Amino acid sequence: VTLEARAGDTPLAADTLAQEVAWASRILAMHGYEDMTLGHVSVRGDDERTIYIKRKGVALGEVTPSDIVAVDLDSDPDNLAEGLHLETVLHTEVYKRRPDVRSVVHGHPPHATAFGATDAQFAYLTHDSVLFIDGILTYDGVPDLIMDARQGALVAQALGEGSALLLRNHGVLLAERDLRWAVLAAVLLERATQLQAIASTLGPLHPIPKELLAGIHSVKYQAGFAGEYWNAWLRELRRSGRAFDMPGEGG
Ligand SMILES: [Zn+2]
Numbered sequence: 001v002t003l004e005a006r007a008g009d010t011p012l013a014a015d016t017l018a019q020e021v022a023w024a025s026r027i028l029a030m031h032g033y034e035d036m037t038l039g040h041v042s043v044r045g046d047d048e049r050t051i052y053i054k055r056k057g058v059a060l061g062e063v064t065p066s067d068i069v070a071v072d073l074d075s076d077p078d079n080l081a082e083g084l085h086l087e088t089v090l091h092t093e094v095y096k097r098r099p100d101v102r103s104v105v106h107g108h109p110p111h112a113t114a115f116g117a118t119d120a121q122f123a124y125l126t127h128d129s130v131l132f133i134d135g136i137l138t139y140d141g142v143p144d145l146i147m148d149a150r151q152g153a154l155v156a157q158a159l160g161e162g163s164a165l166l167l168r169n170h171g172v173l174l175a176e177r178d179l180r181w182a183v184l185a186a187v188l189l190e191r192a193t194q195l196q197a198i199a200s201t202l203g204p205l206h207p208i209p210k211e212l213l214a215g216i217h218s219v220k221y222q223a224g225f226a227g228e229y230w231n232a233w234l235r236e237l238r239r240s241g242r243a244f245d246m247p248g249e250g251g
Contacts, residue, residue, distance in 0.1 A: 146167075
């Protein structure tokens with residue numbers, strides 16, 4: 001089964017989900033999320049109670065389907081299997097609180113992470129920023145790693161009904177309707193904050209008028225577009241030799 005050929009609403013087997021999470025990891029690596037072996041992405045399975053998440057110890061850019069671990073949301077959140085990221089609770093607590101969320105990304109991309117270490121306000125400067133029409137939220141709790149369920153629940157609470165969260169002095173968290181949208185949001189949050197950083201050095205900011213945001217959003221971020229961008233990223237990974245060790249890729 002090729003990912004491109006899959007229809008949007010077909011139930012997915014665990015191995016297909018693992019493959020998708022591996023591709024997502026590599027896309028994120030290509031777009032600013034590579035940080036040693038840190039950063040992770042997950043997806044919710046069709047049974048609603050199992051999530052599939054990257055394990056600890058491999059870099060995003062080298063993740064393969066065998067690095068994806070199934071985690072039962074009903075298991076003891078403070079005693080997750082060995083080999084999982086310490087911050088897996090960021091994912092589990094968001095999924096528990098938000099039945100609508102089917103994919104979560106956490107990472108430390110330089111521009112968005114730096115942005116979250118300031119009091120700067122997110123500005124709607126570019127089309128990338130318009131994806132975040134509902135605002136960017138901030139978790140103002142301790143800047144530690146989020147390692148226990150209680151802390152994870154506080155982060156989930158800060159996210160509320162939103163989809164993009166800055167963890168102060170730490171990184172970012174995206175929670176979306178599916179894996180493709182989570183990856184798109186993660187890439188665009190990094191890009192929007194990068195462009196805001198560049199714009200800030202050039203002159204006073206000139207944001208898009210508020211009343212135009214909804215119109216741009218509805219045209220630019222139509223439901224099917226995330227899949228189109230996803231397929232382009234897969235082609236880019238293959239062209240640039242970054243699809244190694246993935247099923248069906250040879251070499
Ligand atoms: Zn982190």
